Amino acid sequence: MTGSVPFPLRLGRRSAIAGLGAACTLAAARRARASDLDTLSDALEQVNPPTIPPSFSFQTATGARQTLADYRGRGLVLNIWATWCGPCVAEMPALDALAARVAPFDILVLPVSIDQQGLAAVKPFYGTHGIAHLPILLDPDGDVARAFKVQGIPTSFLVDRFGRVVGTVEGPVQWDSAGAIATIRGLIGPGLSVQTQSG
Amino acid sequence: MTCREMLAGLPRSLGLAIAMLALALLAPAAARAAASPWVGNRQASVRLITAEEATGSGGAVDGGLEIRLAPGWHIYWRTPGAAGLPPAITWQGSRNLKGAPISWPAPLRIALDGLQSYGYEGTVVLPIALRLAQPGAPLHLRATVDYMVCRNICVPRHAVLGLALPSGIALPGPEAALIAAARSRVPGDLARLGLTLVRAAAVPAGARRSDLVLTLAGRTASLIAPDLFVEGLPQGAPGPPHLMAGDEPGRAILVLRGIEAPATVLAGRLLKFTLTDGPDRAATFAARPVPAAAIAGAALLPFGVLALAFLGGLILNVMPCVLPVLALKIMAVAGLAGAERRVARLELLTTAGGVLAGFAVLAAALIALKAAGAAVGWGIQFQQPWFLAAMTMVMVLFAADLWGWVTIAAPRSVAAVAVRGHHRSRRLSAFLAGAFATLLATSCSVPFVGTAVGFALARGPAQILAILFAMGLGLAAPYLLGAAAPGLVTLLPRPGQWMVRLARLFGVFLLGTAFWLLLVLLRAAGWIAAGSVAGLAVLLLGLLFWRHRLASHHPALRRLSSAAASLALIGAIVVPGIAAAPPSPPAAAGTAWRPFTRAALAGGLADGKVVLVDVTAAWCLVCQVNAATVLDRAPVAEALAAPGVVLLRADWTRPDPAITRYLQSFGRYGVPLDVVYGPAIPAGIVLPDLVTSGEVLRALQSAAGARRAAER
Known part of the structure; x- marks a missing residue:
């Protein structure tokens, strides 16, 4: 009897139950990230024509000095934040999820903390908030915020592969939504290495 | 967390305040002032105030920091909550000041995306007791204030304020009332x-x-x-x-x-x-x-909860949402008629095993989700359009199976099995029927089950597993009973043509369930999604029928129809995800029900009304039963239409974090939930899952009780 069952339906048995189980699990998991935050498209101010960012430097967790030039060729989401800033804290999980989802497109998320205690404040924060995909970047002197003359934090900058600012975002947004990722990819453009591969 | 840090982060342009300070300090203090000039901008500004215009003879002067914020901005309480910084004042450069403790008025709760902060909005005065080093001598105040104002962004602010009080009789100034009002808002005992x-x-x-x-x-x-x-x-x-x-x-x-x-x-x-x-x-x-071990009032012994879970599982067997599966199960049992006892026993045990395995998978999934911090719930998978679409197609497929149009491995066409007796596939189908019953049971939060699942989800993994296992035992109980006494099974009629007819009838049951799922999908995802799934379901049914009618000597056409059927199946699951419409505006005009919000609830209570909150969902059968048999009928409908009653409905058909939080505040992880509030019972009375007219009327009466008493 089973022999007469054509291919697509014959798969039915175990995979049906496995699939339904997975469906349950996924359905519940997808539901988890409901958010009251603004969408990226609402908060985004495009910078057109793109501008060259001011010069500033920041430190890695090991104390190494870096500037944006160290990331030339990659798309960047530069986020200025602090552990004492509620709206910043609210969007950190979304930024963390964003980092994992845009990594394949050669886009990096760089959260620069202006906490004065630096690593001592940021490292425990990453632990208690389960931040897994973001680097620790520190600017205890607030150079970044001053250089960009930001109104307040969080403020984020989208930087294209040529190191130019193509967008700014004030306030927390739902960074990890499909729409936000499409917007970021659209503004930053395709990866240079991807281009060479396909072309 | 220092004040300097806040300053360090942001542009110095705000330090414009310092210029203002110079003005304030240099200005001749000849005019008796009980307030410093405002320092700041439209977004936020601060000033120092005192209740008296001179230091008088006491040891302290009643003062305060007045903060004025533009709408939407807030500052923080002494304990800011999840994130934030309270205002900080240093008094360096002041003269004749010994100490200046701040009293903090009661804060407001400010939530952003679930993140809880405590602070103030609008205009607030932080009362300060200005203790004098030398009572009677003049007081020169120089306050350096670092504070952070936040809206969707946070802006650190810096201000230097100056105020001089001469010696003399402490007559109250115009700001005395502000400070007194603020003091009255400082929490007492x-x-x-x-x-x-x-x-x-x-x-x-x-x-x-x-x-x-x-x-x-x-x-x-x-x-x-x-x-x-x-x-x-x-x-x-x-x-x-x-x-x-x-x-x-x-x-x-x-x-x-x-x-x-x-x-x-x-x-x-x-x-x-x-x-x-x-x-x-x-x-x-x-x-x-x-x-303490448990919350008073909900202090159920674990054994009691397990018993409730078992009973709930038992009742699930006859709940409408499990009925279609029960149909399959009845046939699995009927298929055993006349079979040897050993085989019958084994098969019943297998179905019971399927049920338990289904509950084990469910428990594992819930534990994993809870560990991942997700908002879990009972039946929330029914909020997902693609899940509803998949379940619709599963129903259609099984209906076609029962009509003999297609042969699916699980649960195999009963008549064929009964006649041919492939033991292995029979056992497999018995097992899958049990697992499938579990899956559909998740859409019902019946009496007992709601309580038990809520208890489990609020606790740890061991409790979740134990309670779901108990519920699985309840659902599997009829089979276990049959296995223990296989003689019962042989009481069923012998297999024959009646089973084929019964199977056809149950096929109609399944199509009915598919129709119900489509109605839920309509509510959850709109016309386009529901319509396209319905179309694909009809297409699938048609294709399967066509394929069935084609004799087996048309292998190419049969293969073609199978492929088309598979495409329809996949399409139905994919489409609603794409075509899901945004939520439609709730609550049609003309009904007394208004959409639930915390504010509406608080507003109704503040007006001294009786408020009924009904948390419901299109996919929750018990909710529909409650509405049809109690809430929408006399005498309850009449009582609810009374002017002093506010009706709030929370529709959980689609995912809604606010409603999820409300449910969880009752320790509930499923619907229905009905709560009656009123002047006499502002805390609310939770009605049973399956309500009766008497209970609703009694609850309404006791909630309103105090109001009548007050009016007398």
């Missing part, structure tokens, strides 16, 4: 609210979390919309408390759920509580929580 603390308890809620449960006595009936702020927690900032009726008359229980610390850590720790009830009533008190 509990007695001021007519309350006493009976007990503070830390209750474990999982391995790493706990609930704080405060039992209050006294004038608890006057509590309308209490909020509770805790200081001294190792970490985290809990959300608003839930108010429940206490274990004794006149007592109230406030529960803060999901504290990010184990109960063992909280027990014995000195915590400072600030209780507010509206803008003008607040009290502060300290307590060391005692360790």
